[in-house]
Amino acid sequence: WTKEEYQKFAEEMMDKPISYYAFQMLYWTGIREGELLALTPADFDFERGTVKISKTYQRLKGKDVITSPKTKKSNRTIQMPDFLCEEMQEFFKMQYGLKKKDRIFTINKSYLHREMDRGAEAAGVKRIRIHDLRHSHISLLIDMGFSAVAIADRVGHESIEITYRYAHLFPSKQKEMASKLDDLNKGA
Numbered sequence: 001w002t003k004e005e006y007q008k009f010a011e012e013m014m015d016k017p018i019s020y021y022a023f024q025m026l027y028w029t030g031i032r033e034g035e036l037l038a039l040t041p042a043d044f045d046f047e048r049g050t051v052k053i054s055k056t057y058q059r060l061k062g063k064d065v066i067t068s069p070k071t072k073k074s075n076r077t078i079q080m081p082d083f084l085c086e087e088m089q090e091f092f093k094m095q096y097g098l099k100k101k102d103r104i105f106t107i108n109k110s111y112l113h114r115e116m117d118r119g120a121e122a123a124g125v126k127r128i129r130i131h132d133l134r135h136s137h138i139s140l141l142i143d144m145g146f147s148a149v150a151i152a153d154r155v156g157h158e159s160i161e162i163t164y165r166y167a168h169l170f171p172s173k174q175k176e177m178a179s180k181l182d183d184l185n186k187g188a
Helices: 003-013 017-029 033-037 082-094 109-123 131-143 148-155 160-164 171-185
Strands: 050-053 056-060 063-067 076-079
Touching: 003 017, 003 109, 003 131, 017 033, 017 082, 017 109, 017 131, 033 056, 033 109, 076 148, 131 148
Parallel strands: none
Antiparallel strands: 050 076, 056 063
């Protein structure tokens, strides 16, 4: 989704705080679904504005299981935008008796999928997969001009080659680069 499509969707999610804040985290940080569902208050450092990704949630044989993330590079600390820090602090205040090691989002993947359907339909935007929010985040960062190396580091890609799979999104920058090189050559 473009930022505008996401914002239309997010507006429709505001009636259910757990859904709204879950999708905010997914879109604005680019974390994976399992990483989101494993988050605890202990993972957040609001003074520094960061969230630490060090585990993932799965449901195996009817049991909630917390495991190590997908890859070594998936262990990372993500800098959150200020507005997201404020929103997550608000969300924490809404939770009754939330302890440091409690899962924040006590929902499952099928709940998120149903909410994605509901929100996309209500917002009048195309239905995308939950994982596509991660792709939307990466696309947004590419469009903002961040390097593939910086993006790979943020989203926990094991190799930069994975980030380069988004290369089709970089061409929009090619014209801008050529134009700046032109200006530089002209001494502008």
